[in-house]
Amino acid sequence: MKTKAAVVVIGGGVIGTAIAYELTLRGVRDIVLVEKNTLFSGATARCGAGVRQQWGTEMNLRLSIGSVKRYETLAEELDYPHGIEFSQTGYFMPVYTEKQRQQFEKNVSLQRKFGLDVQYLQPEECRSIVPIVSLDGLLGATYYDKDGYLSPFHTTAAYAEAAKRNGVCIEKNTEVLGFTMEKETIRSVKTNRGDISCDCVVNAAGGWSQEIAQMAHVTLPLFSERHQILVTEPIEPLFRPMVMSFTHGFYTQQEPNGAILMGVGDPHEPKGYNMDHSYHFLHTVASLVTSVLPAVGKARVVRQWSGLYNISPDKAPILGLPKEVNNMFLAVGFSGHGFMVAPMVSEMIAQMITNEELSIPEARTQLDLGRYDRGERIVEPSVV
Amino acid sequence: MNLKDDNTIVCRCADVTLGEIKEAIRKGYTTLDEIKRLTRAGMGQCQGKTCRNLLLQIIANELHISPTDVELSRLRPPSVTIPLELLAKEDANEN
Numbered sequence A: 001m002k003t004k005a006a007v008v009v010i011g012g013g014v015i016g017t018a019i020a021y022e023l024t025l026r027g028v029r030d031i032v033l034v035e036k037n038t039l040f041s042g043a044t045a046r047c048g049a050g051v052r053q054q055w056g057t058e059m060n061l062r063l064s065i066g067s068v069k070r071y072e073t074l075a076e077e078l079d080y081p082h083g084i085e086f087s088q089t090g091y092f093m094p095v096y097t098e099k100q101r102q103q104f105e106k107n108v109s110l111q112r113k114f115g116l117d118v119q120y121l122q123p124e125e126c127r128s129i130v131p132i133v134s135l136d137g138l139l140g141a142t143y144y145d146k147d148g149y150l151s152p153f154h155t156t157a158a159y160a161e162a163a164k165r166n167g168v169c170i171e172k173n174t175e176v177l178g179f180t181m182e183k184e185t186i187r188s189v190k191t192n193r194g195d196i197s198c199d200c201v202v203n204a205a206g207g208w209s210q211e212i213a214q215m216a217h218v219t220l221p222l223f224s225e226r227h228q229i230l231v232t233e234p235i236e237p238l239f240r241p242m243v244m245s246f247t248h249g250f251y252t253q254q255e256p257n258g259a260i261l262m263g264v265g266d267p268h269e270p271k272g273y274n275m276d277h278s279y280h281f282l283h284t285v286a287s288l289v290t291s292v293l294p295a296v297g298k299a300r301v302v303r304q305w306s307g308l309y310n311i312s313p314d315k316a317p318i319l320g321l322p323k324e325v326n327n328m329f330l331a332v333g334f335s336g337h338g339f340m341v342a343p344m345v346s347e348m349i350a351q352m353i354t355n356e357e358l359s360i361p362e363a364r365t366q367l368d369l370g371r372y373d374r375g376e377r378i379v380e381p382s383v384v
Numbered sequence B: 001m002n003l004k005d006d007n008t009i010v011c012r013c014a015d016v017t018l019g020e021i022k023e024a025i026r027k028g029y030t031t032l033d034e035i036k037r038l039t040r041a042g043m044g045q046c047q048g049k050t051c052r053n054l055l056l057q058i059i060a061n062e063l064h065i066s067p068t069d070v071e072l073s074r075l076r077p078p079s080v081t082i083p084l085e086l087l088a089k090e091d092a093n094e095n
């Protein structure tokens, strides 16, 4: 393993691998990416991989729209012949309360300003998009056909392989244990396989990012929380878009092979690093999803698993430097929707490191860690 | 099973060939988890009950190590498939 690098990227998920690649595009050489397990073994490997642009704030709209644009041609850009399986089959978001209806209508008018042709569907129109949706209590839905999902494994592999071709050293089974600091500067990264001295560090450690920051005496306002998910056996095609209900807290998607993926948050889930799975989850998600999509009831569950959300106070990511350390760039706190913004986030972290203007200039002052000290937040109405 | 012919189907549920597995290993994805995630081998209906040992053997062959030295992946529940409508009805306490 190298003992010296310009940049050490910590974390081999979609965020870390994408940042390593983006840095190579800007001429940075001598990059080492360290991952304590294998590539795509954290949240990236466990996520629903849904990509939606139907957000309710300008910042989230910019992050997700820019990312989708990049995902549309990413496989060619990264020269990844297998492809990243980007399937734009839409997101369908049902409405059940008057308050939700008003909020969704507001969101749609903002989304339209950003050029997204999002539809607000009346109850009787919903079945033309999701034929199996129950009309019980349904007041309408929003639907955007350019939302979708892609393979988190192939996307990460594509970034990692392109980064490697451009000279990045990827070190698996390499766990960061601490830093050697000189005042406010990290001088070297200590790992189980030796030390790497470096000019700067990227913290892209997902659910463990607050632990990494603590090693540099930075306390992040983040916590991690288990989220569970399951997949069924393939059955005949029943619905195309991701169905995401804020009222019930679930999301579900039928993959092209017919298997159905579904997950739901648990309001009583304790903070922590638990990644076990529970029967309680199976029961909860099954009852909620079958109440909205009764026809999926016959699908048989083949596997369940879980991963960590890394949650920030306003459920928006934290990007950039903390005030205590002048060379640890944070790309953390994705709060359950980091996969869909990875292209924009990684591009902007690379721009910060190379002192370029950011693709979204406001991100410097709206997504920095300092926003919480200043009493500012991203107030996103559309988040589960 | 013919472990010489790259067209041999290793995982019948997800229709993955020996050639695809070897290609993943060649690119540096050498653990069962990485190979499963990338090729979908072992992720289908039978959840690897048929191909798991075969995958271990292939990884071991390619890396010239013993199958017992291959990093194992976690077996995930449920061990038999259950319809959602049944799960929706039955609430059981976890313990």
Ligand SMILES: Cc1cc2nc3c(=O)[nH]c(=O)nc-3n(C[C@H](O)[C@H](O)[C@H](O)COP(=O)(O)OP(=O)(O)OC[C@H]3O[C@@H](n4cnc5c(N)ncnc54)[C@H](O)[C@@H]3O)c2cc1C
Binding pocket: A010, A011, A012, A013, A014, A015, A016, A034, A035, A036, A037, A038, A039, A040, A041, A042, A043, A044, A045, A046, A047, A048, A049, A050, A051, A174, A175, A176, A177, A204, A205, A206, A207, A208, A209, A212, A227, A228, A229, A263, A306, A307, A308, A309, A331, A334, A335, A336, A337, A338, A339, A340, A341
């Ligand atoms: C069930 C579930 C469903 C989700 N659904 C969606 C979705 O539909 N759409 C969406 O956009 N997002 C979704 N997400 C969120 C998404 O998965 C994450 O936001 C995203 O994958 C974060 O990527 P990452 O690279 O930051 O983190 P990770 O993929 O977790 O990568 C961090 C890596 O850092 C490594 N690491 C940690 N500590 C150390 C150390 N000390 N030394 C070295 N390496 C270390 C870890 O091993 C890990 O591989 C979901 C998440 C879960 C859990």
